Amino acid sequence: MSVAPADIESSTWRPGSAEHRRLLAQFFLDTHIEYVPEKIRWPALSAAELARLTALPFWQEAVSTENVTSNTVAAAAAIEPDPAVRAAIALQGFEEQRHARLLTALTAHYGIPIEPPPPFTPRALESDFLFAGFGECFDSFFAFGLFALARGSGYFPAGLVRVFEPVMEEEVRHILFFVNWLAARRARLPWWQRPAFRARCAWIILKQVASRVKTARALGKGPQAGAAKTAENFTLTAHQELGAGVTLHRLLRTCLEENDRRMSAYDERLLRPRLVPGIARVLYRLLPAGI
Numbered sequence: 001m002s003v004a005p006a007d008i009e010s011s012t013w014r015p016g017s018a019e020h021r022r023l024l025a026q027f028f029l030d031t032h033i034e035y036v037p038e039k040i041r042w043p044a045l046s047a048a049e050l051a052r053l054t055a056l057p058f059w060q061e062a063v064s065t066e067n068v069t070s071n072t073v074a075a076a077a078a079i080e081p082d083p084a085v086r087a088a089i090a091l092q093g094f095e096e097q098r099h100a101r102l103l104t105a106l107t108a109h110y111g112i113p114i115e116p117p118p119p120f121t122p123r124a125l126e127s128d129f130l131f132a133g134f135g136e137c138f139d140s141f142f143a144f145g146l147f148a149l150a151r152g153s154g155y156f157p158a159g160l161v162r163v164f165e166p167v168m169e170e171e172v173r174h175i176l177f178f179v180n181w182l183a184a185r186r187a188r189l190p191w192w193q194r195p196a197f198r199a200r201c202a203w204i205i206l207k208q209v210a211s212r213v214k215t216a217r218a219l220g221k222g223p224q225a226g227a228a229k230t231a232e233n234f235t236l237t238a239h240q241e242l243g244a245g246v247t248l249h250r251l252l253r254t255c256l257e258e259n260d261r262r263m264s265a266y267d268e269r270l271l272r273p274r275l276v277p278g279i280a281r282v283l284y285r286l287l288p289a290g291i
Contacts, residue, residue, distance in 0.1 A: 013269065015180070016187025024180045025084035027267060031173055032091060033166045037102040042109045043159030052155065053110055060114045063103045065139075067117040069132050070096035075122045076129035085181065092177060095170050102167065130201060133178035134208050140171040141276045144262060145255030149246055172262045179273050205275065249291055252284040 013019055045053065074093030080086040100117075107114050122128040147168050151161050186197055256277060263272055 014187070015183035015271065016185075020180070021082050021085050021184055023267065023269065024177065024184065025082070025088045027270060028088040028173060028177050029084075029091060031266075032095070033170065035098075035166060037098060037105045040102070040105060040163060042106065042163070043157055045110070045157060045160075049157055050110060053160075054112050059103065059107055059112050063100055063107070063114055064117040066096060066100035066103060068120045069136065070100055071120045072122045072128045072132045076125050076132075079125050079129070080181075085184075088177065089181075092174055095174070099167060099170070102163075127200065127204070130182075131204050131208075133175075133182065134201075134204050136171070137175045137178065137273050137276050138208055138212060140175050141255055141259055141273070141280065142251070143171060144168065144258035145251050148254050148258045149251070153246075169262070172266075175273055176263065176266060176270055180271050183271055209279075247289070247291055249284065249287045249289050252280050252287070256280055256284065 070093055073089060073096050077086050077089040077093065080089055104114075106112070147161075147164070150156050182201070186194060189197055259273075259277055
């Protein structure tokens with residue numbers, strides 16, 4: 001899907017401008033996908049397919065993560081002064097909550113045991129939103145590659161892949177929205193508040209990077225260490241479940257390709273995520289192909 005370019009004068013186009021905020025809200029609202037998780041007709045699986053699905057160790061963490069993210073994003077709409085952008089954030093909160101409903105419906109249908117996640121109420125609305133947004137930038141980037149590898153390998157049946165394709169497209173929209181909202185938010189702050197805002201973002205990014213580095217280090221310590229980390233950063237460890245040949249080097253290449261392909265469908269004037277793809281490109285160049 002793509003968004004037709006709006007009629008915007010290039011001389012007035014800058015992050016945080018009225019034109020930027022208008023396009024940001026319009027893009028997000030116009031590309032919303034309608035579906036109801038509780039009405040999805042789940043495909044029948046063979047015994048082997050069902051065994052592979054139920055053996056994946058991250059279902060509980062996935063449901064818990066979506067529960068926290070959906071509540072965080074929904075609450076963050078209150079901090080946005082622009083009515084159109086605020087409506088887009090509220091819609092993202094709905095979509096995140098729908099992801100949790102989708103995972104709950106899947107696990108219930110295929111008999112995968114999970115515990116209902118505890119209630120979550122965000123307290124520091126902007127900081128929580130920033131943490132969720134940067135976390136989603138990391139997780140979605142790896143999810144794009146994992147989804148492509150699973151689709152190409154036949155690890156999941158085609159019917160199940162079709163169910164989750166809209167979710168992947170929503171994740172593209174979410175991180176595209178976040179990086180543009182972030183730039184607009186920073187641009188509209190008084191100049192004396194921007195250094196503190198940048199410092200807060202940098203601290204959150206460092207925490208997210210440290211968490212991923214900790215997980216990545218565990219990947220080389222054998223099956224038991226990898227299993228111990230499946231509940232933490234599951235999009236980074238899940239490539240191990242896809243079988244031989246799916247190295248971290250190959251995963252990074254696929255993630256980069258899929259990120260570029262999916263982002264290319266949207267208006268080129270919207271800012272693109274640079275941090276996670278940039279880190280991935282450096283790692284891809286440094287890592288030996290066999291790792």
